[in-house]
Amino acid sequence: MIRRQARLRREYLYRKTNEDKQKSIQDKKNRIKNSLENQTAIHGDLQKKAIHYANKIEWEDAGPERAALMGGESGGALADSQDDEYRYAGVEDPKIVITTSRDPSSRLKMFVKELRLIFPNAQRMNRGNYEMKQLMHACRSNDVTDFIVVHEHRGVPDSLVICHMPYGPTAYFTMKDVVMRHDIPDIGTMSEQYPHLIFHNFKTKLGVRTMNILKYLFPVPKEDSKRVITFANHDDYISFRHHTYKTVDRQLEMSEVGPRFQLRLYEIKLGTLDNIDSADTEWALRPYMNTSAKRRFLSEEDGWKQDDDL
Incomplete structure (x- = not known):
């Protein structure tokens, strides 16, 4: 094997x-x-x-x-x-495993439980003392399509890693302004329908690439689904919102079911987490380049325009 x-x-x-x-x-x-x-x-x-x-x-x-x-x-x-990476997208429902860094806090465990409800067909795994190679081998053996790792800083989730199986890519996001469902008053129950997806302002080549990484975490929804998930890009920060809607007296009423947070992409690797050291970097955020010559050289080298928005 x-x-x-x-x-x-x-x-x-x-x-x-x-x-x-x-x-x-x-x-x-x-x-x-x-x-x-x-x-x-x-x-x-x-x-x-x-x-x-x-x-x-x-x-x-x-x-x-x-x-x-x-x-x-x-x-x-x-x-x-890239067609090879997502060749079964839309044909088979994605199968997702979500885990955390070692020794997670109670608040991070709570947030991972909420993430499991966001992604259909997802299951949560206790990290324990498992090595990353062991986790990757188990995921490949069980036909897992995506592996998600959530990190924290002093009990606050601050990083999200999405690894597409079996060969990549692996996308690294920073996470900020996290508001969990438990922090929203009078929150309703979360629907388990396959959600409709809204992607706003993902226009560039990098934006389309990021949109595909996020889009293929979700299965194809049914027409009568009343659940909507929004990824809105503003100044390279991706705002995540989760709503359900219903029609009352021919008017549409939306209610937020949470959680809510913001993501910012900072690296895409052409590999999985078990061989990330030897994998090529498809794109990396370099915010401290003041000279146009360096930006032009690196954009030609990596195949991306470094100063483009998503």
Whole structure:
């Protein structure tokens, strides 16, 4: 079983490496093509291979794969590694395990119980003395799709880690302004219906990536579900709200059932928690970069625009 998991992981990384190489080559071809069409100077880092790529552009067929790499309308025709990560999304309901850091406080235990009710098909696991590799192996053996770890600081939940199984990605969020259900007066019972999801202001490439990580934690809801969960992005802080609604005299009445908190993404790793040290960093928050040259270099290196909002 361990050998099989290692082999599947190597195959996944090999596919992703080839995909990244093809996207990099296609990006260079697109830049050269735009320079030739607009009759502008070719960038210095492309001049050595400009003739080589230009000859290839002349004989290329604009099929679905090339259109996908170029970001055309048929871009969905090409399956990439992210499609591999969520290939069963919407077909099978997610199966989630939630745990905490070691020796959790009573308040953190209470918050994890509330999180378990938010995510359908979720179950809570006592961390105990288990190592992370043991937990990951148990999750893979039981077909768990997502593994969530909640951390705290002096009894206040302050960090949320979402690890998608079996190969990643792993997203790290800071958590603030936590208000638990137990702190809201006259709170109602929590519905166990599959919720409808609202995502507001997730427009950039990073925003779509973050939205997918959060969206696929929930199964597909039924049309008559009266439960709504909202993720609203404002200045890179994602506000979480949880409501139920009903119709009274043809008017819609909403009631908050909690909990409520804010999340901020600070890192995405292309791996799981048991091999996070060797995993590549897909994106990382770097808020203290004052020079545009450093921001431009790192954005080209990581493939993201560092100064973009979600």
